[in-house]
Amino acid sequence: MMNRLFRREYELECIAPLHVGSGEKLMAFEYLYDRKRQEVYFLDESKWIAFLEKRSLLDDFAVYVERREFQRKSLWEWFLGMGVREAELRALALRKAHAATLTAERDRKKTLNDIVCQAALADGAPYIPGSAIKGAMRTGLLYGIIGREPQRFQRFWQEIVNAARGPLREKQKMWSKTMARLEQEALHTLSLPNTRAGDAVMSALRGLRVSDAVCAEGEKETIVLQKVDLTTKKKQGEDGENKISLFRECLPAGRRLRFSVTADRSMLQSLGISSLDEIIGMMRAYMNDGLRLQERTFGDKAYRPLFEEAREAECLLGGGTGFLSKTLVHALAPSKEAARHFIARHLDEKFTKRDRATGRRRPAHDHELLDAKLSPRTLKLACEDYDEWILGLCRIREVGR
Structure with a gap:
């Protein structure tokens, strides 16, 4: 008899820099920056206070902070x-990061x-939470299931479009x-006694458990990068690569x-999935769909x-990877143009600014006006020295294969 539970070991390689946030943001007086070496030192709090x-x-x-001398x-x-x-200061660090962009x-x-800050363990070692990987698997699964039976999910697109009236907050609740x-x-495929529709225990994702992804022992060093958006916006000073005042570890x-x-074979089979390779394939297909849209817009000689x-x-994993790495709008919409129009209109309503002349609020980024090919009209880049990548790209391989 085949075992229901099986376990696979994987190696995740960062093809590009990857940021999974810890929820912590450090101000300039909360980290050490050696400008000469272009290194940031993240402090061990207990050592720091004792020092x-x-x-x-x-x-x-305290005076240094209060007077904002930093x-x-x-x-x-x-x-x-x-x-x-200097040696005393370096001894206070949990880990260090290369940070040429800060200079x-x-x-x-x-x-x-x-x-x-990047998510890190108590000893300062950076890691990727299993929930982040499972979240990417969930999105890939939904993308794949919708793609297999688009007619089955057509009504959900109609509901989303029909809800596009009224205040934004109410629309977002309905969406x-x-x-x-x-x-x-798509995912509540388990038949269990004494359960009601919508009960989370009916989700086949219960049969998928993903551990945290950890580095080899001693690999703590990270990098600090500035947010860079590649945009098609044709306005003086805003087309091409825009460096934004946000820095991520x-x-x-x-x-x-x-x-x-670790997976439960019977739960996966209730989704029509026979292996973890299929799920990884769905993640890849979902990523490629978004990248193809961006390549049509940005895939010229310079960025090919x-x-x-x-x-x-x-x-694509982690934060800052862009709207298209997190949405199923393109999977549900009847056409790429319908998806583009919906996204542009939604973004214009969500992000507004006050017009100085009229005092009224207007779209901050003019997506409906300027997103002629793609909405949003940005590609999220990671740039360090002379190297460039599409932020968050990851390769996943089963260990032993």
């Missing part, structure tokens, strides 16, 4: 000025930026309810992590190598 007490610097540090002098420079040695930004602004029912239709390209998937590299990936 300040031991060196009798708590009061001086706007003209980095914390690293301030400590050196207080007679602290360029500081030269421009004469100050440091906040950094959005959330529609997507929840779509997920029930990322896993570097080339980093490998291990994770495992980025899309060629993307063909080696199985999925």
